[in-house]
Amino acid sequence: MKTALLLIAHGSRQAEANDDLHDLADxxxxxNRYAIVQPAFLELAEPSIDEAGRGCVEQGAQRxxxxxxFLSAGVHVRRDLQTYRxxxxxxxxxxxxxxxxxxxxxxxxxxxVTERAAEAEAGFTE
Amino acid sequence: MKTALLLIAHGSRQAEANDDLHDLADxxxxxNRYAIVQPAFLELAEPSIDEAGRGCVEQGAQRxxxxxxFLSAGVHVRRDLQTYRxxxxxxxxxxxxxxxxxxxxxxxxxxxVTERAAEAEAGFTE
Numbered sequence: 001m002k003t004a005l006l007l008i009a010h011g012s013r014q015a016e017a018n019d020d021l022h023d024l025a026d027x028x029x030x031x032n033r034y035a036i037v038q039p040a041f042l043e044l045a046e047p048s049i050d051e052a053g054r055g056c057v058e059q060g061a062q063r064x065x066x067x068x069x070f071l072s073a074g075v076h077v078r079r080d081l082q083t084y085r086x087x088x089x090x091x092x093x094x095x096x097x098x099x100x101x102x103x104x105x106x107x108x109x110x111x112x113v114t115e116r117a118a119e120a121e122a123g124f125t126e
Numbered sequence: 127m128k129t130a131l132l133l134i135a136h137g138s139r140q141a142e143a144n145d146d147l148h149d150l151a152d153x154x155x156x157x158n159r160y161a162i163v164q165p166a167f168l169e170l171a172e173p174s175i176d177e178a179g180r181g182c183v184e185q186g187a188q189r190x191x192x193x194x195x196f197l198s199a200g201v202h203v204r205r206d207l208q209t210y211r212x213x214x215x216x217x218x219x220x221x222x223x224x225x226x227x228x229x230x231x232x233x234x235x236x237x238x239v240t241e242r243a244a245e246a247e248a249g250f251t252e
Contacts, residue, residue: 003247005243007239009197012200014200014201017198017200020197020198020230020231023231024231024235024236027233027236028236028239028240031240034243065246065247066246067242067243067246069197071195071196071197071229072142072146074142074143075140096250098246098247098249100242100243100245100246102242103238103239104146106241107153108234108237108238109150109238110150111234112229112232112234112235113150113154113195116193116227116228117159117160117191117226119226120224120225120226121129121191123224
């Protein structure tokens, strides 16, 4: 079963913000957990979710996980992402599409915040 | 030395998105690592960064860490946050203010994404 991980960020006009998603995709590829790891953007950057989803199918994905790379997904983002999932599922009926939960809340986010705070705190005594 | 952790999210018109930051603040308070843990929002929600920063000082903070609860901080967000930090530092010259880095990129984010993907993947076989 060939599974694709479709990482979805909001998208930005700033290349550096979009680069973060590409870097994350590289890190996830290096885990070899998913046959395909594909970045996509809700807006302001390419590829779109439709285009990236099609790309996953063309690469042979039988299952595609749409993963919102958002700390939280409000009503609007969640609805938009569900719409994309449903449209992809209609367009490619032989392929399964699932929409994952956004990153937060998650205990590891507390760890990351604590680490970032400690780094900044170290700067006080420099 | 009394240190405050000032958590800063973008802010949303949706209460549930802002609640995430309050939940994170609760989790961080329970670690007892910082004397004060104070949420604030860049826009669309209260308290503002100025107001929250003042609140930390009034509670006796001698050092305040402004922590961007963002996956990444583009040029605009970073500049805005730096402006808030500098203004607080000018207003309260006896208090030290430091601006921390945003959450990403971070290896633990890869772990969270992997976990969210696995949860969604489990749904395929239900």
